[in-house]
Amino acid sequence: MDPLAMVPQVVLMGPGPSLVHPATLRAMAAPTLGHLDPRFLAIMDETVARLREVFETANRLTLPVSGTGTAGMETALANVVEPGDRVVVVVAGYFGQRMVEMARRLGAEVDVVEVAWGHAADVEAVAAALRRGRAPKALAVVHAETSTGVLQPLREIAAQAHEVGALVVVDAVTSLGGVPVEVDATGLDVCYSGSQKCLSCPPGLAPVTVSPRALETMERRRHDVYSWYLDLRLVARYWGQERFYHHTAPVNMVYALRQALELIREEGLVARFERHRQVARALWAGLEAMGLRLAVGEPGLRIPSLTTVWVPEGVEDAPIRQTLLHEHGIEIGGGLGPWKGRVWRIGTMGESARLRYVIQLLAALGASLRRAGVRVDVGAALAAAGSVGQAAT
Amino acid sequence: MDPLAMVPQVVLMGPGPSLVHPATLRAMAAPTLGHLDPRFLAIMDETVARLREVFETANRLTLPVSGTGTAGMETALANVVEPGDRVVVVVAGYFGQRMVEMARRLGAEVDVVEVAWGHAADVEAVAAALRRGRAPKALAVVHAETSTGVLQPLREIAAQAHEVGALVVVDAVTSLGGVPVEVDATGLDVCYSGSQKCLSCPPGLAPVTVSPRALETMERRRHDVYSWYLDLRLVARYWGQERFYHHTAPVNMVYALRQALELIREEGLVARFERHRQVARALWAGLEAMGLRLAVGEPGLRIPSLTTVWVPEGVEDAPIRQTLLHEHGIEIGGGLGPWKGRVWRIGTMGESARLRYVIQLLAALGASLRRAGVRVDVGAALAAAGSVGQAAT
Missing domain, CATH: 3.40.640.10 (Type I PLP-dependent aspartate aminotransferase-like (Major domain))
Known part of the structure; x- marks a missing residue:
């Protein structure tokens, strides 16, 4: 079987690995x-x-x-x-x-x-x-x-x-x-x-x-x-x-x-750091506008490349992540240790730190949560993320 | 710069890495x-x-x-x-x-x-x-x-x-x-x-x-x-x-x-082992017909995937290997420890274990040695390798 057939393209927004640029994949195959x-x-x-x-x-x-x-x-x-x-x-x-x-x-x-x-x-x-x-x-x-x-x-x-x-x-x-x-x-x-x-x-x-x-x-x-x-x-x-x-x-x-x-x-380090910050701010704004609560309250303490958000009360962690992965082709991570089942870990690292992926994720997460019976405002989430993240593309 | 431009295709006949099949390189780039x-x-x-x-x-x-x-x-x-x-x-x-x-x-x-x-x-x-x-x-x-x-x-x-x-x-x-x-x-x-x-x-x-x-x-x-x-x-x-x-x-x-x-x-393990044996025998026959001496005298003790051959008296090891690499696009290895400068190590491993590469190497090595003033019989080497190795392609 063609090995590529087994490997779909997934938008990697977990705690790593992140998306790899095609040029990097090509270089590896030299x-x-x-x-x-x-x-x-x-x-x-x-x-x-x-x-x-x-x-x-x-x-x-x-x-x-x-x-x-x-x-x-x-x-x-x-x-x-x-x-x-x-x-x-x-x-x-x-x-x-x-x-x-x-x-x-x-x-x-x-x-x-x-x-x-x-x-x-x-x-x-x-x-x-x-x-x-x-x-x-x-x-x-x-x-x-x-x-x-x-x-x-x-x-x-x-x-x-x-x-x-x-x-x-x-x-x-x-x-x-x-x-x-x-x-x-x-x-x-x-x-x-x-x-x-x-x-x-x-x-x-x-x-x-x-x-x-x-x-x-x-x-x-x-x-x-x-x-x-x-x-x-x-x-x-x-x-x-x-x-x-x-x-x-x-x-x-x-x-x-x-x-x-x-x-x-x-890209340049300065521009790259700024892109990570901008994309993270868009993600945070989107998640909060949706009605979710970030696990790290103080924005200054948050890692721009890895966001933790509380799994809403009454929602099961794993099924939501499975829906994201299998229906929407987006990977996010679950919690570790004492936070297992309690948080989602969303990576916006390197190539994954793009506003378009944040938008995709917010839409998919919103849809999945609504289907699970959680009232979230997806429209507000997308609007908030879009307006904050405009500079980052 | 295109990274591929820096990476030519070399016939890898050193002690490893060996040649990688294109399907394997492609799989890696998924x-x-x-x-x-x-x-x-x-x-x-x-x-x-x-x-x-x-x-x-x-x-x-x-x-x-x-x-x-x-x-x-x-x-x-x-x-x-x-x-x-x-x-x-x-x-x-x-x-x-x-x-x-x-x-x-x-x-x-x-x-x-x-x-x-x-x-x-x-x-x-x-x-x-x-x-x-x-x-x-x-x-x-x-x-x-x-x-x-x-x-x-x-x-x-x-x-x-x-x-x-x-x-x-x-x-x-x-x-x-x-x-x-x-x-x-x-x-x-x-x-x-x-x-x-x-x-x-x-x-x-x-x-x-x-x-x-x-x-x-x-x-x-x-x-x-x-x-x-x-x-x-x-x-x-x-x-x-x-x-x-x-x-x-x-x-x-x-x-x-x-x-x-x-x-x-x-390929099957049995066929693969037989291919390695056959290709090694062709290499050994070729090197000996050329007038070189294998470092491991008893054929039963030789590794089919890695052959050591004495560098001929009066020949400098490194320049020959450089000629092979840069002019002929073939890599072989030098000796380690007490055998540094004294032997060449020729790998016929996996995808590198093909009669065609043995023939290429014998021709290139023969030409390089002749240019260095060593009298070697390249024609005899190719004939010997070809006749022994016919079954392995």
């Missing part, structure tokens, strides 16, 4: 080159140069790890943390909790700053945790918590960490390429992302960047990194000019990432 | 689906079912790890080995040595059975190592050592390991899909591969299969696996019917693997 072919090495170099642009960093050690965003998280923690190190983790949702679990497995003594779901971390509480007990090796935080829809106050948290000499490890999986991360200006030491969110590349690569300070710490490690595959000192020698053989890069995935980054460069 | 979309879940299930066929196993726990072949090696070792475990590793080349390094990082007490490069392991020596000291948790061996071109006596080694109750961990990166591995019949407990060799899929996935016995051992672990990303108990819950969220599968890479496995199924 003939596979040998991973040491000089023409592929040139593509690797270009990819790294463009990753630096999107991370807004001068960090020499910047590369895509050959795994998904979760591999990025593990790479960041495994290279920084040594057994017995004290690590402070801000846990404001599902992915913060995952960092705790990983750091624990790596032998760290983990101190958690617990933040209620849907809220931003209290910088004072973070500062207090950093100063409690012996000096922490690192502070880890998820910038855009995909499980809650809250953007954490990165700059303030990073400043606190630096005051006590801790390295700042940041998960920018859902923010990079859609929301300013500004690795150098914000003072991040290790920052990672995934290819399939605001970069709009298929899943499979995890861009990572490491500050000179963090690199120095890695070079002074007492123990080898448990993982040979994710040991950045080895991976860096492969992606660097030495081309030291480590593993075979996922050649075609790198083609795709390079192309996705090229599209970002053509 | 629209990205959500990783929990039921249509993608069906593709995951099909991929797993076909992986079982190519591994020739009934193992329930069979899946592609979201990383390259090296991630497969690490997954296999990290899930089996616990700190303090005794592990016997057969080191007959570069990749066996890599297993030692990984096992050491995982805290194992590693016992090495050293085998001279270019030779097969002495089964008696393996048996003796297994019985020396306390009972080993596992024996690890590379089936087809890509650095030397030697196929190791898997069945005999596995039998010895089972006699002392050790789990058998096998690297089938260069053999799976081109050379019989027969996981169940051979008695392998954990076996892994890479997508980019005899499976002829782009690099980026590492098929892994685990026997019920090994799974039981994993379930009785005293320590968590250091790696959360590669923890098979978690990954299995994602690939299994539970669909427990662990990471976002590399959706388009899975499309490609599924399609590559479909092509293998259409």
